[in-house]
Amino acid sequence: MILFGASGHAKVILDTLEKQGIKVDFLVDANREIKTLQSYSVVNQSEYKFKETDKVIVSIGSNTIRQKIVEKLKVKYGWAIHPSAVLGDDVVIGEGTVVMAGAVINSSSVIGSHSIINTSASVDHDCVLGDFVHVSPNATLCGHVLVGEGTQIGAGATVIPTLSIGKGAIIGAGTVVLSNIPDYAIVAGNPGRIIKYNDREV
Numbered sequence: 001m002i003l004f005g006a007s008g009h010a011k012v013i014l015d016t017l018e019k020q021g022i023k024v025d026f027l028v029d030a031n032r033e034i035k036t037l038q039s040y041s042v043v044n045q046s047e048y049k050f051k052e053t054d055k056v057i058v059s060i061g062s063n064t065i066r067q068k069i070v071e072k073l074k075v076k077y078g079w080a081i082h083p084s085a086v087l088g089d090d091v092v093i094g095e096g097t098v099v100m101a102g103a104v105i106n107s108s109s110v111i112g113s114h115s116i117i118n119t120s121a122s123v124d125h126d127c128v129l130g131d132f133v134h135v136s137p138n139a140t141l142c143g144h145v146l147v148g149e150g151t152q153i154g155a156g157a158t159v160i161p162t163l164s165i166g167k168g169a170i171i172g173a174g175t176v177v178l179s180n181i182p183d184y185a186i187v188a189g190n191p192g193r194i195i196k197y198n199d200r201e202v
Helices: 008-020 063-072
Strands: 002-004 026-029 040-044 055-058 185-188 193-197
Touching (some): 002 008
Parallel strands (some): 002 026, 026 040
16 A cells, blocks of 8 residues: 555554554655654655655545546555444445544445545434545544535534535534535635635635
8 A cells, every 4th residue: 555645644544554453554645754653654755756656645634635636647546444443244344544543434325535534533324425524533423424525524513414515615613504505605704604715616
């Protein structure tokens, strides 16, 4: 396995892969100053030509940067799922997605590709998450929640059942979401309110 991105997020993925018994060959990063991360070598991006047979996880927390990298790379993608995570038997997880320690993904949920289900996050039954989504530590999605591509659910946020959150949205840390959220909305507070719109394209 090769990780693209030598950051704090990569450290958590390295730990997860080690606990799975998956060997990491090295990391790749654009920053020439980074030579190692923990005990692993870091190769500069300009010095490594990815092969179609390489197995890669993009270990960058930003949804937009992760998506841009994935769109350029022609490789195979792996998964990192911490042994302490709890997954329902019929859960579907897309390629390149990482599931951190203590996370719970319950029955009949579908997680898109290149997403992050972070430490102790909870995704309940029948949720559907798009690609490049990040559910931050201790966030809770109740049952039948839909989350669009590229959306970030902040740390400790709660989304009540059967809601739909659009693509490219940002749900602030600790927010309680009680109604549907449109594309690119930035939401904060309890109850969650739209404070502005994110003009980036996902």
